[in-house]
Amino acid sequence: MKDIEELNEAFYNAIESADLDKMSEIWVEDVADRVAMCVHPGWPMLSGRSEVLRSWALIMANTPYIQFVLTDVQTTVVGDVAIVTCAENILTAADTDEPGFAAGRVVATNTFLRTPAGWRLWLHHGSPVLQGDDDDEEEEP
Template identity: 45%
Template sequence: MSDVLARHRAFYDAVETGDLELMESLWAQSPATSCVHPGSEPLTGTDAVLRSWAVVMANVEYIQFFLTDVSFSVHAGDVAVVTCTENILSGEGVETSDSFTGGKAVCTSVLVRDGAEAPWRFWSRHASPVLEPVEETD
């Protein structure tokens, strides 16, 4: 089932490189697809989901994902669930061009396929931020 994880990784490649064509190829075409970006309301329908990713990719100059805790399972042969922790490195919101900021989110993605020979496509994705505890100083 490495093809599930390859499609999952391709999603992050699309975001990191700003490749909207790749992103479009990864999503199932349906009014029932869904995506929840961290801290946002759910989006429904492939068109709305892809518009949101186009906006994200157009407005993020640099982003890189380091995935940890990746696990997946396949159900009924044509539904896969992938969970992971996204460790995010970005240049957004920093004052100088040689600085980076980071964040963390946990993500659950549901991928589907239409038969054993069909490619896996994203059906649903939900990412939630992980809040790091802030140490108090005297």
């Protein structure tokens, strides 16, 4: 299980360092019975290694800074499939004219497949966690 969790960390490190070569090493090769799939928050499902890697290239090219702090990491292995669920606590450059940062939270499921080349990422699915404003919360009487 340690090797899967290390590969999961390498996945996030590749995003943080905008290392598309490392990202390419992590994702499974497309074969008839196993096609890479990815769902970024707010995006439609992407299917096929080339489409998935193209999406990461776009994200990396358009994200000047991103950092992930993973929490609630849970790993399950059943045969040749491993599932890692986690919360991605994300800090990124703010999308404004003023310098600064923005934070968000995404829950993710990363599914890995054991291949002859070792464990490879097969599916990444990220779903945003809606953040409520403190001012919007109702106060109890």
